[in-house]
Amino acid sequence: MSADARYNHRLTITALSEKGNQMSTKCPSCGTKNLEGADECAFCGGDLRAVDLSPQRNEPEPLAMHLPLTALDLTVVHPISPDAPVSEAVQMLVRHQVDMVQVVENDQLVGVLSVRDIMTRLGIGYAAKLSRPVREFMTTRVETLPPEAPITFGINKMDVGGYRHVPIVQDGRVVGVASALDMVRYLLKTSRGDAATERSISPPFDAKPPAAFLT
Secondary structure: OOHHHHHHHHHHHHHHHHHHHOOEEEOOOOOOEEEOOOOEOOOOOOEOOOOOOOOOOOOOOOHHHHOEHHHOOOEOOOEEOOOOEHHHHHHHHHHHOOOEEEEEEOOEEEEEEEHHHHHHHOOOOHHHHOOOEHHHOOEOOOOOEOOOOEHHHHHHHHHHHOOOEEEEEEOOEEEEEEEHHHHHHHHHHHHHOOOHHHHHOOOOOOOOOOHHHHO
């Protein structure tokens, strides 16, 4: 078999084995995947008749997925009053480099104001709206989770709701914010045992609002 043919063979077998979890036979000599039932390796010609073809059990879901959200390095709460001007909220977002601030009144969470809220709700004529209160533009129907909820709950809630942050609330008080980035960092760190992985991940987009909002 030529080098090109061998390369194409590897690509084909990999695609077949990954599609629908179809089984393949791995050559003990060179590691090449071959179609199930092959007598010899198409790459090196090794004997495959003695290779164990018993199906492998799926790996159990990592224990880290079932740990409570408090196991995460939760994002610090950045509270703001609903009566504070929007300009103050914008300054907080930029100063703390976060995507969202929590609107708190009488120690209770009453809403959130995110970069997305500012971008979509202030719109044209934003300069005249920067002095208006946060309560006019905040999101009031906030999805939250208790501290004891497992990490899987947080991932599912973000996936279903289409957002990247979930406030963690206990007795009406915000104790932290779980973000999608927090979860990815934690799961990678626990699965690989590599603390350097955390430093290699950057936020999916720049959380800072356009400079025009700061003028």
